[in-house]
Amino acid sequence: MNDVRPSPPAPLATASAAALEALAAEAWLLEPPPPHERKGVLRDEAAFLLDRLLTTVARGHGALEVAIGRGLAALAERDGAMRLGFSGIGDYARERLGIGAGTAQKLARLSRALRDRPLLAEAVRRGEVSARKAESVLPVARGEAQERWVALARSETVRALAAAVRAEAGEAGANEEPWERVSVKLTPGGRAKLDEAMALAGKVVGATAPRWQRLEAICQEFLGAHPVEASSDGGDDGASDSVLRGPVADWLEAAKAGLEAEYGRWAFLGEVAPVEAEMSAELDGGADAMSVDAELRRLAAMRDRWDELVGHLGMLLKMLGLWRDMGFASFGHYCEERLGMATRTVEQRVALERRLHALPALRKAMRERRVSYEQARLVADVADDSSTEDWIRRAEGTTCIALRRELEAEHEAQMCARAELDLRVPRRVGNLLEAAIRAARAAADAWLTPAECLERVAEHFIATWKAAPAERSTPQRRALARDCGLCQVPGCSRAAVHAHHVVYRSRGGGDEPENLASLCAAHHLRGVHGGLVDVRGVAPDRLTWRLGCDRRARTLPH
Known part of the structure; x- marks a missing residue:
């Protein structure tokens, strides 16, 4: 990381950005400690200062997202995205606002759901209940029960609220499925067969299907012909190789509950004032698509500034380990309970901020709106000091989805040259791959390496689908x-x-x-x-x- 402190961005012109300017002026005075400085110096003071700044920034960020979600929902319902040239709000948000498609769809869904829950909607608009808590109580906050759940959402922790919802609904809840990394070293021949199977799977499940989804189809096809008993430990008499990194430890939940009780829900950190969402007239139901687009682009520009502060302050708090001093089980625990933000959301911004310290030209391009936040994330993964300007020019001259596909193709070519499979997958796909490996060993009645098993799984998919009647050429x-x-x-x-x-x-x-x-x-x-x-x-x-x-x-x- 460079020792040069990044300069603060130029002030925004709108009066509504005054609070952001004040926070930014204070936040950019803080910088990572140099290597020779002891990180334990003034830890208590640093923890309270960073927490005050970061929680305030998180509330402002959340208020903006509530307003953006309302505008996206309006576009989705009136075919407004197509009137702006996009097939849906996911593509519109990614290309026009620099917001990820999944995030945009999630914000719009929440906005639509809140229309039938006026009490919860008002609490979210006023900043008294975070969007994360609102999502948790949506299944149960209906009718006469709405008032009780809104009151609980105002006072309970995220963990306790989720437990109460599960108890009420009698189900496991709708937590996001964790993702894992699959890594298998292949032979050149095995890699070629896997590539052929992946290409065929693309024809079966669709050209836009991600690679993990194609791998899922390949494994399902093999397991359909070679059923195998489920394994609770992923092993086969100790002979199986795990190709996945282990999941988050289950003891974290108990640790969170214990810390929550021990520190009195972190009352010593102080209350954070709610930030009211800005609901302009342009986001009302009667506004035309062009007016909604103009207002959303204004809000998205402000969100970019909040994003940068979340990344900067989150990076400082994480690298100093101050979440431990404040009594949280993990950095993610701090993000969820104290900031009201998803761990992945904050982690993405922290990771980008680290890269922006090393690539100041990319930070400058972001602030000048030459590249969007989503484009900057893609460029940051591949650029270095010598190639940053070239990558920025490439990003400026193309769409975000085209840039992503280009980078994915380059990454795939590198994996092909190294003859390996290296892929992030949902846990269920990782479990399918483990089962397919065990099934391949059972079918061979011999112990095979994961690479040999994956090659046989790919061969089975090719034999099954390559023989399918070809479509008439037109x-x-x-x-x-x-x-x-x-x-x-x-x-x-x-x-x-x-x-x-x-x-x-x-x-x-x-x-x-x-x-x-x-x-x-x-x-x-x-x-x-x-x-x-x-x-x-x-x-x-x-x-x-x-x-x-x-x-x-x-x-x-x-």
């Missing part, structure tokens, strides 16, 4: 294959299902490859034929797109 199907089964509208993440005639057949256009562009159903039926998408030029790489109702502002080369 100009449309050849165009879809040429475009890798992906919608060619800039910024679209969907699979293509139609081959659109750039020059309509009614106007003399033919089935030549250069006149066919692959489109998803939404962009073809509601976009092109709804008058919101226009494409001219020569396929596949000399097309010019005019997207949405504001044609002058949305002209993008593919």
Whole structure:
């Protein structure tokens, strides 16, 4: 990490940003301690100062997300995203606002759910209940029970609230599935077979299916033909190799409950004043798509500033280990209980902040709005001092989804050269892979390495699906294959299902490859034929797109 302190960003012009400017001025005075300085100096004072700043920033960040969620929900319900040239709010948020598609959909879902829960919605708007707590009580906060659950959400910890909801609903809850990393060293031949199986799986489950989903299909196919008993320990008489890193220890839950009681729900840290969500008229139901878009972009620009502060202050608190001094079981425990934010959300911002200290040019590009937050995350993973400017230029000249696909292809090529499988997967997929390895050993009646097992699993999938009758070759199907089964509208993440005639057949256009562009159903039926998408030029790489109702502002080369 560089010793040079990053300069604070230029002040925002709007009066509503005054609180953010005051926090930022104080936060950017703090910097990581140099290597020669003892980290134990003034720990108590540092803990209280960082906690005060970070919790206030987290409340402001949460208030902005509530407002953004309301606008995204409005766009989703009135087909507003398509009026702006996007097939859905996920693509719109990623490309236009720099917000991840999954985050955008989650914010919109919460906003829609709160409409039927007015008491909970008001508590969230006023900042008295965090969005994370609101999501926890949604299944039970209905009708006459709503008032009781809102009161509990105001006073209980996240852990205690989740336990109460589980007890009320009589179910395990809807916690996010943990992800694990799969790592298997393959032979060159085994890697080639796995690549072939992955390509076939893409045809089966869809061109936009991530690699973990393709691996899931491959393992399911093998287990369908070679059933095996479930194993509670992932082993086979001690002979099985674990290809996954272990899950988070179960004792954390007990530790959280103990610390919660021991420290009196951390009352010594003091109360954090709620921050009210900004609900402007542009986010009301009657506003047009262009007005909602303008307001969302304003809010997203403010959110970027809050994100940077969350990353900066979170990095300091984490690297100094101050969450221990405040009586929390882990940094994630602190994020959930004290900040009201998902651990992954804060961890992402901390990881980016670390990289921005090493890559000041990327920080500058973010502040100048040359790259979005989502683009910066992608660039930060691959750039170094010598290549940062090149990567920034590449990011500026393309969409976020295209940049992600380009980086994924490069990563896949590197793994292929190293003849290995290195992949983050949901735990259920990791369990499937473990079961497939045991099934392959049982079918061979011999102990095989994980690499040998995975090769046999891939061979089975190839033998099963390669023999399937091939589809009749048509100009449309050849165009879809040429475009890798992906919608060619800039910024679209969907699979293509139609081959659109750039020059309509009614106007003399033919089935030549250069006149066919692959489109998803939404962009073809509601976009092109709804008058919101226009494409001219020569396929596949000399097309010019005019997207949405504001044609002058949305002209993008593919």
